[in-house]
Amino acid sequence: MKKNILLFLLFTLLWGCNDKPGIPTEPDKKLRVFPNLVQDEVFINVSNQDGEELTLHVFDTFGKTLFESTISSSQAFAGFRLSLGDKPKGQYQTILRSTKTSINQNFIKI
Incomplete structure (x- = not known):
């Protein structure tokens, strides 16, 4: 009996699921903003791999919309x-x- 329990625990530990169910580990849409410290210009790249309509917003420090675009x-x-x-x-x-x-x-704008 103890041997079976130990084997079960070992099997579960070695081959258990590490991902949470229903939560994707990597999103299908990727957002890349660079550079992180901005003086004059910022570049934004969006990859839409799942073919869904997306909306991109850029807000300033006070929550005012500076830029909006639909992809x-x-x-x-x-x-x-x-x-x-x-x-x-x-x-x-x-x-x-x-x-x-x-x-x-x-x-951050410096």
């Missing part, structure tokens, strides 16, 4: 270049939204 379901990749030369220093937030998920990434 169609037929568009697999979108690239944006935003000029922030006249904007105040501080932390900005980029949000990529679909009907199912939301991906956030921050950058």
Whole structure:
């Protein structure tokens, strides 16, 4: 009996599931914002691998929308270049939204 329990525990430990059910380990939509420390321009790349309509928002430190764009379901990749030369220093937030998920990434204007 003890041998069976030990074998069961060993088997469960070695071949057990490490992923949480229903939660994807890597999103289908990828958001890349660079550089992280911005002086004048920030570049935003969006990869839409699952063909879903996406909305990209960029907010300033006070929550005001600086930029908004819709990426169609037929568009697999979108690239944006935003000029922030006249904007105040501080932390900005980029949000990529679909009907199912939301991906956030921050950058700082110095």
